[in-house]
Amino acid sequence: xxxxxxxxxxxxxxxxxxxxxxxxxxxxxxxxxxxxxxxxxxxxxxxxxxxxxxxxxxxxxxxxxxxxxxxxxxxxxxxxxxxxxxxxxxxxxxxxxxxxxxxxxxxxxxxxxxxxxxxxxxxxxxxxxxxxxxxxxxxxxxxxxxxxxxxxxxxxxxxxxxxxxxxxxxxxxxxxxxxxxxxxxxxxxxxxxxxxxxxxxxxxxxxxxxxxxxxxxxxxxxxxxxxxxxxxxxxxxxxxxxxxxxxxxxxxxxxxxxxxxxxxxxx
Numbered sequence: 067x068x069x070x071x072x073x074x075x076x077x078x079x080x081x082x083x084x085x086x087x088x089x090x091x092x093x094x095x096x097x098x099x100x101x102x103x104x105x106x107x108x109x110x111x112x113x114x115x116x117x118x119x120x121x122x123x124x125x126x127x128x129x130x131x132x133x134x135x136x137x138x139x140x141x142x143x144x145x146x147x148x149x150x151x152x153x154x155x156x157x158x159x160x161x162x163x164x165x166x167x168x169x170x171x172x173x174x175x176x177x178x179x180x181x182x183x184x185x186x187x188x189x190x191x192x193x194x195x196x197x198x199x200x201x202x203x204x205x206x207x208x209x210x211x212x213x214x215x216x217x218x219x220x221x222x223x224x225x226x227x228x229x230x231x232x233x234x235x236x237x238x239x240x241x242x243x244x245x246x247x248x249x250x251x252x253x254x255x256x257x258x259x260x261x262x263x264x265x266x267x268x269x270x271x272x273x274x275x276x277x278x279x280x281x282x283x284x285x286x287x288x289x290x291x292x293x294x295x296x297x298x299x300x301x302x303x304x305x306x307x308x309x310x311x312x313x314x315x316x317x318x319x320x321x322x323x324x325x326x327x328x329x330x331x332x333x
Contacts, residue, residue, distance in 0.1 A: 099146075101138040102315045103274060107131070109308030113158035115246075115288065118299035121162060122241040125305075126184060128157030134276075134310050136197070148197040150212060158304055159187040159223075162247075165240050172238045174229040181234060183247060184226040187288075187302075191218040193260045201266075208266050216282055218256035218302075245296045251288045256302060258284035264308075276310040 112125040132154030140147050162183040164172045171180035193216035201208025225247075236242050264278030284302035291298055 097141040099138040099140050103136045103138075103312040104315055105134055105273065105310060105312040107134045107152065107154070107308055107310040109306050111156055111158055111307075112305040113160070114303050115160040116284075116299055116301045116303055117243070117246065117297055119243050119297070120241070121160070121243050121246060122165065124161045124163045126159045126161040126186075128159065128186065130154050130156040130191075130306065130308070132191075134312060136312055141203070144200055146199040146203060146208065148199070150193075150195040150197045152191070152193050154191045154193075155221075156189045156191050156218075156304075157186060158189060158302065159185045160246075166238050167240050169240070172235075174233065175235060176233045177229055179228055182226070182228050185246070186224045186226065187251065188221045188223065189218045189256065190221060191216060191256075193217075193282075195260070195262075199266065202268060204268050205270055206268060208268070209264070210266060210276075210278075211261075211263050213259070213261035216258055216260040220251055220254040220256070220288075223251055246289075246300075249289060249296075252290050253286060253288055255286065256284055256288070257286050258282055258302070262306070262308075273314065274312040276308075276312065278306075278308045278310070280304075280306040280308060282306065 107130075109130045111128050111130050113128065114123045114125060115121070132152055135151045136148055137150075138146060138148040164181045164183065166172050173179065174181050193214060195212035195214040197210055197212040199208045199210035227247075231244070231247060234244075236244060260280055260282040262278045262280030264276055264280075266274050266276045268274045282302070282304040287297070287300040288302065289295065289297045289300040291300070
């Protein structure tokens, strides 16, 4: 039995996720909605990079801020179906956990301090979600789940460290993979799958407040991954805690239900 290559597998997964978003918009068989809302979002991101060979890491902390666009298309029984897109600036990256064989911080011989290293990656990220919600539409709480593809482009990168690599005694480290410390990102375009769970509070004349916990799994690598390259895998992983405030731009609810649509089609 033959298996698809990783590139083809990633492409299939991403295509399936994008197709699910498109179907969520066009499959209008319930009570039609034509509601559009837009507003700012802000959040905090815990991120790392899945290196192969592995690199010992803690979670890198950074912030994200951007704009959210939500288009509600229908209510199918008790499920409110929407399409959500965002354009965000995000500070992500990785933070190394530099320990010796006894799980103690490695102290630099020159500075006398425990060695620290972080890489900050500054991205524009564009997720597109199929958004399903249950609860009150226009006043009160509803709970939602959303999932879809996410695309990103690296704007810039920077490093925070308290030692010079030339003075570091790598032999003390339990993990001696250091190639990433001096390599700039080689693939600026990123793509993957994101999914989240959250709650939305709708308040008449005040808009909608959304709180969400989200996970992103990168399907691409930040470094080249051919057989001659150092890393076989270097994909991004993000845990996002986000607050969004949306304001209604247009709202128009159709009274046609599933039964009424069936009657019209059969006439």
